[in-house]
Amino acid sequence: MKKIVPGILLCTIVHTADAQQPAKKFNDTAYLQPVEILAVRAADNAPFAKTNLTRADIEKNNLGADLPILLNQTPSIVVSSDAGNGIGYTGMRIRGSDITRINVTLNGIPYNDAESQGSFFVDLPDFTSSVNSIQIQRGVGTSTNGAGAFGASINLSTNEVNKDFYAELNNSTGSFNTWKNTLRFGSGIIGKHFTIDGRLSRISSDGYIDRASSDLKSYYASAAYIDEKNSLRFNVFSGKEITYQAWNGVPEALLKTNRTFNSAGTEKPGSPYENETDNYLQTHYQLFYNRQFSTHWKTNVAFFLTRGKGYYEQYKAAADLGDYGLPPFNDHGNIIEATDLIRRLWLDNYFYGSTYSVQHQKGRTQFTAGGGWNKYDGKHYGDVIWAQAQQAVPVNHRWYSNDAYKTDFNLFAKWTEQWGSRWQSYADVQLRTVQYDINGFRNNPGLIVNNTFTFFNPKVGISYNAKTWRAYWSYAIANKEPNRDDFENTPNGRPKHETLYDMELGFEKKMTNASFAINGYYMHYNNQLVLAGNINDVGAYTRINVPKSYRLGIELQGAASITEYLSLGGNISLSENRIKNFTELIDDYDNGGTKSNFYTSTNISFSPSVVGSASINITPVKNGEISLVGKYVGRQYLDNTTQTSRSLNPYYVQDIRLSYQVANKFSKNTSIIIQLSNVLNKKYEASGYTFSYIYDGLVTENYYFPMATFNWMVGLNIRL
DSSP states (O other): OOOOOSSSTTOOOOOOOOTTSOOOOGGGGGGOOOHHHHHHSOOTTSSSEEEEEEHHHHHTTOSSOOHHHHTTTSTTEEEEESSSSSSSSEEEEETTBOGGGEEEEETTEEOSOTTTOOOOGGGSTTGGGGOOEEEEEESSOSOOSSSOOSSEEEEEEOOSOOOSOEEEEEEEEETTTEEEEEEEEEOOOBTTTEEEEEEEEEEEEOOSSTTOOEEEEEEEEEEEEEOSSEEEEEEEEEEEEEEEOOTTOEEGGGTTTOTTOOOTTTTSSSSOOTTOEEEEEEEEEEEEEEEEOSSSEEEEEEEEEEEEEEEEEEEEEEEEGGGGTOOOEEETTEEEOEEEEEEEEEEEEEEEEEEEEEEEEETTEEEEEEEEEEEEEEEEEEEEEEESSGGGSOTTEEEEEEEEEEEEEEEEEEEEEEETTTEEEEEEEEEEEEEEEEEOOSSOTTOEEEEEEEEEEEEEEEEEEOSSEEEEEEEEEEEEOOOHHHHHHSGGGOOOOEEEEEEEEEEEEEOSSEEEEEEEEEEEEEEEEEEEEEEOTTSOEEEEEEEEEEEEEEEEEEEEEEETTEEEEEEEEEEEEEEEEEEEEEEETTTSSEEEEEEEEEEOTTOOSEEEEEEEEEOOSTTEEEEEEEEEEOOEESSSSOOGGGEEOOEEEEEEEEEEEEOOSSOSEEEEEEEEEOTTOOOOEEEEEEEEEESSSEEEEEEEEEOOSSEEEEEEEEEO
8 A cells, every 4th residue: 555645635755865875877867866956955854844746746637727726735825816717827825925935946947037026837838747846845945046935935847857758648628718738748768868858838718707818838848968977958948928917806896796807908998908918928948967976976057048028918098198208299279188098018038047056975964055146137118009199109109118137146055964863953054145226117217226135044953753753843044135016115115125034843754554744833024025905007916014023833734545445635724924013004085195004913914824725535446536625715814904804705615636547558548637626616716905095084995806616627648
C-alpha cells in the first residue's frame, strides 16, 4: 500500500535534495535535480512550512484553469477569478497575503513584475503543462531571487530531464464555451547527451461574467546538452493573452438580480464596446549552465531576458480634453471641451539579469551561496486612437509617456549542519539592494521618485528528526519595498518599506498509512502596506502603511489510507489577523476635505480566520477514481474597519472529480477526467472592493467578483 505523507490531498513529497549521495553517473541523469532549483528550494528537513507538488499532482486538475486555481487545495490559500471560472485574470492569497507578497520564480528566475510586484499567470497560459514540480513555502521561507516573500514563495521547475521520448495530446472542453488544446513532446536522451522538449497550447473561454472572454496562446521550447559533469540548457517560452476586461466587479445592488453584470465597455452608447480588452505578449529567454566539479562541489549560473509589451484598450465617454493634455477646441464658434474617445494604455518593458549559486556538501555540512542581479527598463505611455470630435484630437495622440527603471541585487548564503543523528541547524542570510526610479505617473506627471533600499534578511532554524516524525522551529526577518502604485497613492510619493518578523513552529508525523502535520506561526509587521479598500481605474488595489500589525495562526494537515479503495485528506488554517491601530480616511464632499475614523484591533482585509479543504478519494474500479473535494473560506473584510456590511460572506464549495485510465494498444496512457465544480450551485463571491464618501450623508459602495455557479469540464489526455 502506498505510503501517505502530509501535503495537498494525499500528494507525495518531492525530494529536492539528497546531498549525501555521490555524483550520479550519466545514465542516472534523469534523476538529477537542477542546481538552480536546489539553490532556492527548501530541502525536506528545512525548518519551514512547505508543500511539494509532483507532475502527477498537477495533471489531476490541469484542464485549462490558471495556476492559482490548481493550487486551491493547498493550505491557507484563497483564490479568485475576474471572469468567475478561473480562466483569464486570477488571484490568490496565502495566509491573507496577496500575490504582490508572494515570491514566484520560474526555474529560480524571478517572475514577479518589478513594478507592481504581482505575478500575472494569464501572461503564461498553460505554463503548468510544462512544469515538472512546484514547491510552495509559506511565510518568509528560504532566501530566493526576486521580490521579498511576505506571504509565501512559489517555485516552478521545468528543467528536470525527461529521459525517454514522449508525446501527449491534452484536450478539454466545458462550460462557458471553454476549450483547451495542448500538444507536449520530448525527444528523450539523443546521442547520450541531448534532449529537446516542447509544448503548444491554446485556451479560450467566454467566462462566467458577461463578456469576460479569454483568448490565450502559448508555447514552450527547451534544449539541453548534458554529460556526467555538465549541463547547458536554453529555454524560450511565450504567452499571448487577449482578455475582455472584467476588473470593475459587480455592484452590490445587482448581485441578486444580475450577478454576471460587467460594466466594462458600457460607456459606449448602445451595445458595449467590443474591444474593451487587455492585450499582452510576454516572452522569456533562459540560459542555464550547471557544473559538478566533484562529489562535494557544484555550481550554477543563469542568464535571462523577459520581454513584455501590451496595452489596455478602453472606450471613454465625454472625456475631458484637458485630461489628455489638449486645450478646448473652437469648431466655428462651438467650443468643444469633451469628446468620446478610445484610448490605449501601454506597457513596454525589458527585464533581464543573472542568477548564480555554488553548493558544497561534505560530511554533515552543506553550504550554499548565491545571488542575482536584474534590471527592469519600463515604458508607460498612452495613445488616443480614435475620437468622436476628430478635429479636436491629433491622430494617435500620445498624452503621457513615463519611464521607470529598477535595479535589484542580492547575495545570500545558507548553511545546514547535521548534529548527531537527529538534530539539524539552519542559518540563512541575504543582503538585497534595490534602486527604483520613476519619471512621473499618468495622473501625476510631476511626481519623480528616486529611491534606494538596502535590506538585510537573516533566517535561523533547527530541526529534530526521529524515525517517523520531525519537529522544527525557525525565525526569519524579511523586508520589502513599496510598489509603483504605493508611491503614487502616498502623499509626496514616500511610502515606507515593510518589515516582517516571522516565527514558525511545526511538527510532522509520517506513518505507513497515515500522516499528520501541524504548523504554528506568528508574523509581526512594521509598516505593513494594507489595502485601503478601493481600486484605481485599471483595477489595481491601493494600499497604505500601518505601523503595527500581525498574523497569528495554526495550519493542520492530515491524510489517511483507510482501505485499498478509500483515502482521506485535508487541511485547515485558523488565524487571527490584526491591525493594532487603523485610521480610515473618507472624502467629505459636504464639508470639504476628509473625515477620519480611528479603529483599534481591526481585522486585516482579505484575511479570513478559517480556511480549509478536504477530500475523499474512492477507487471503485481498477484505474478509476472518484474524488469529492470541498473548500471552506471564512468571512473576508473588504477593508480594515471590520464591518460586516463591507465584507464577503463565508462560503463552502463542493467539487467532484472523476478520472479513468483506459488501457489500449494505441497509446501508453489514455485518461478521461470529468471535473464537476460547485455541484451545490452555491452563489458566492471570492473577492471585491469597497469605498466610502460623504455626500448628503455617508455613502458606501461595495463591488464583488462572483464565482461561477455549477460548471463542468471534460478532459481527454493521450500519451503516445
